[in-house]
Amino acid sequence: MALDIARVLAKNADELRDTDIAPAAMAAICSSPVRDIYLVGRRSPADAKFTNIELREMATLADASIGIDPGCLPDPEAADGSWSRLQRKNLHTFREFARAERADNARRRIHFIFNTVPIEISGIRQVTGLRLTRASDREALLLRCGAVVTATGFRPAAVAGLPVTRQGLLCHDNGKVDDRLYAVGWLARGASGVIGSNKPDAYATAKRVLSEVTPDQRRAGRRWLEARIGRTQIATLSG
Structure with a gap:
């Protein structure tokens, strides 16, 4: 970092x-x-x-x-x-x-x-x-100097109920943490490497999500996310 x-x-x-x-x-x-x-x-x-x-x-x-x-x-x-x-x-x-x-x-x-x-x-x-x-x-x-930036490594914040390793990383099986819950990048591998280092496991995890997660009309999903973002000043990108 x-x-x-x-x-x-x-x-x-x-x-x-x-x-x-x-x-x-x-x-x-x-x-x-x-x-x-x-x-x-x-x-x-x-x-x-x-x-x-x-x-x-x-x-x-x-x-x-x-x-x-x-x-x-x-x-x-x-x-x-x-x-x-x-x-x-x-x-x-x-x-x-x-x-x-x-x-x-x-x-x-x-x-x-x-x-x-x-x-x-x-x-x-x-x-x-x-x-x-x-x-x-x-x-x-x-x-x-006029500014100091600390960059001594990163550990993810603990999330109640989710298993973590001794290093503070989420426990997962090839990206899958729990039902409908997945992790990728530094949260899964640790704080090392460049953006390109995250691409292979990001693609693999995305493919697993697509194969395992099916649409559920009972869940708000994207509709909830778009409504939530619409109530904030967060700029969005799409492609």
């Missing part, structure tokens, strides 16, 4: 125009004075949970540069087989970032900071900084 947030903030107008972002959000991002985006991780680069596809996508941003201290990057081939294939690929990608020449004229700069623990958000009426300590020597640092 942290990488998704940073990527959206770092995109220029042309890149955002090709997405389904809301016009108001796009206008706010494009006119924002944000110049530096910091991704702060408590543990090492090898422990980062994002996929290699989404990590490498950061290097394709048209108007953003990437910075990372090469001193924090362990050798991806020196872990005696204890690291997974994904961890090694991510470390190789981080090393490519560290070797690449940073564009001085980039509109926005992305900084990866690892092995650093957030301690306190500074500011009274607005954010002015983030106090950190390095995990290695506990040295205190102050990162000047």
Whole structure:
């Protein structure tokens, strides 16, 4: 999630125009004075949970540069087989970032900071900084910033009567939780991967819904949903 947030903030107008972002959000991002985006991780680069596809996508941003201290990057081939294939690929990608020449004229700069623990958000009426300590020597640092976004993983809110795993995910059988109740995406798999990662199980679950759920005139269904939305200011899309 942290990488998704940073990527959206770092995109220029042309890149955002090709997405389904809301016009108001796009206008706010494009006119924002944000110049530096910091991704702060408590543990090492090898422990980062994002996929290699989404990590490498950061290097394709048209108007953003990437910075990372090469001193924090362990050798991806020196872990005696204890690291997974994904961890090694991510470390190789981080090393490519560290070797690449940073564009001085980039509109926005992305900084990866690892092995650093957030301690306190500074500011009274607005954010002015983030106090950190390095995990290695506990040295205190102050990162000047105007906004802080937390992205430490997600657990679904408990729903009364529904079984969950120890990780907080809904228990399901290939997407089916209970009679006429199905789950898909992060709620079923956990908070990892990009939008494309959810498509296969979304299609499979949708096919199962179509094969198992039959129309029931006693249920309000779509009529109820349309009436409920009609009483709100929620904008809808159809296709």
